[in-house]
Amino acid sequence: MTERSAWVRMTEQDPGHSTAYVERFRRLAAEGFDLGGEARLVDALLPRGARVLDAGCGPGRVGAVLHAAGHRVVGVDVDPVLVAAAEADHPGPRWLVGDLAELDLGESFDAIVCAGNVMTFLAASTRGTVLARLRAHVADGGRAAIGFGAGRGYPFDEFLDDARAVGWAPDLLLSTWDLRPFTDRSDFLVALLRPA
Numbered sequence: 001m002t003e004r005s006a007w008v009r010m011t012e013q014d015p016g017h018s019t020a021y022v023e024r025f026r027r028l029a030a031e032g033f034d035l036g037g038e039a040r041l042v043d044a045l046l047p048r049g050a051r052v053l054d055a056g057c058g059p060g061r062v063g064a065v066l067h068a069a070g071h072r073v074v075g076v077d078v079d080p081v082l083v084a085a086a087e088a089d090h091p092g093p094r095w096l097v098g099d100l101a102e103l104d105l106g107e108s109f110d111a112i113v114c115a116g117n118v119m120t121f122l123a124a125s126t127r128g129t130v131l132a133r134l135r136a137h138v139a140d141g142g143r144a145a146i147g148f149g150a151g152r153g154y155p156f157d158e159f160l161d162d163a164r165a166v167g168w169a170p171d172l173l174l175s176t177w178d179l180r181p182f183t184d185r186s187d188f189l190v191a192l193l194r195p196a
């Protein structure tokens with residue numbers, strides 16, 4: 001059986017957590033904060049009208065920008081409150097509730113984006129499985145963009161080893177979504193992965 005993600009365990013302990021998260025991002029959007037940085041990087045990887053999977057989409061801020069750019073977006077998230085917010089706030093993409101460890105959409109994607117520390121909210125026992133499920137959903141020539149911070153229990157080296165073990169090869173390692181290079185001192189990783 002799939003171990004419940006750390007995010008789900010957190011929401012069980014704090015039932016208001018998901019709603020507060022949705023409201024925080026609605027407020028930031030209303031205040032004009034730039035919430036589209038991750039999507040802009042992913043858009044640059046793609047031809048027009050591409051297929052994009054927003055893995056761990058939350059309330060949909062990344063997939064929404066990619067949809068507006070003309071891509072066909074599917075977003076998947078384990079938290080039904082966040083998916084409901086994505087449906088309400090960002091009609092257009094296909095927003096689905098599901099655990100990435102059990103992802104089986106029967107289609108493949110030109111890009112998979114996994115932004116906002118999703119990797120660090122998975123149950124640790126499912127990390128390899130999730131990376132394998134993402135690998136199973138990438139089209140030939142496609143790529144994944146996965147970003148998360150240091151000090152959140154998933155060392156970058158371990159993540160890269162796990163990714164290689166299931167058929168991903170690192171294409172480019174960055175330390176920010178606006179393309180700053182990754183170094184030994186970086187406290188954030190944006191890994192662009194391609195099928196090995």
Ligand SMILES: C[S@@+](CC[C@H](N)C(=O)[O-])C[C@H]1O[C@@H](n2cnc3c(N)ncnc32)[C@H](O)[C@@H]1O
Pocket residue numbers: 005006007008055056057058059060061062076077078079082098099100101114115116117118121122123
């Ligand atoms: C900090 S939020 C980021 C949401 C979104 N990617 C963004 O950047 O706005 C982390 C997300 O990971 C999702 N998540 C955690 N474990 C998951 C899993 N096993 N399957 C699907 N989604 C998961 C949570 O539900 C939550 O929406």
